């Protein structure tokens with residue numbers, strides 16, 4: 001079946017129907033309905049939604065980005081040796097990422113993650129960030145991130161070195 005066309009843009013409560021969103025994980029659906037806009041107003045997180053072009057108020061999925069730090073002792077020697085010697089360095093956190101159950105066949109998760117990676121890469125050229133960090137809420141989520149090259153960091157956190165992003169997203173201009 002052909003996939004539809006989608007746009008990814010900042011959450012706009014006046015345009016996007018948050019109440020319809022259901023990803024099957026209540027805490028992630030509720031975050032979009034009740035907390036995402038507040039966190040945007042507080043500059044704590046930016047929330048991006050993916051909407052079908054034929055129904056631009058419907059949210060097919062979302063992700064959040066915020067600034068974080070990564071402790072260098074958590075990284076393997078091979079990567080740490082290539083980085084400046086600070087205790088910690090800046091990184092970008094994809095705190096939440098979820099796809100609505102009704103859009104299961106549309107590869108929304110991939111579209112969201114590749115968009116988050118591209119946006120993180122561009123931001124890292126303005127304000128340094130050595131990695132993209134994700135919080136995987138359970139084993140399937142961890143499996144999803146590992147599919148895209150993420151490596152274990154600590155607990156439920158995984159990371160992808162920023163240098164690796166161009167491999168996943170050709171529009172970063174990498175090899």
Ligand SMILES: CC(C)(COP(=O)(O)OP(=O)(O)OC[C@H]1O[C@@H](n2cnc3c(N)ncnc32)[C@H](O)[C@@H]1OP(=O)(O)O)[C@@H](O)C(=O)NCCC(=O)NCCS
Nearest residue numbers: 023025097098099107108109110136137140141143144147
């Ligand atoms: C995880 C989630 C975002 C994946 O979205 P999706 O739309 O099903 O993903 P896609 O169809 O775009 O899949 C892209 C690739 O990831 C793989 N993938 C998807 N879910 C996976 C999983 N749980 N484990 C391993 N690989 C997975 C797909 O097989 C596909 O691989 P392929 O290119 O080899 O075919 C979605 O299942 C979801 O919203 N789950 C509930 C919320 C959640 O767990 N969020 C994660 C962060 S907390």
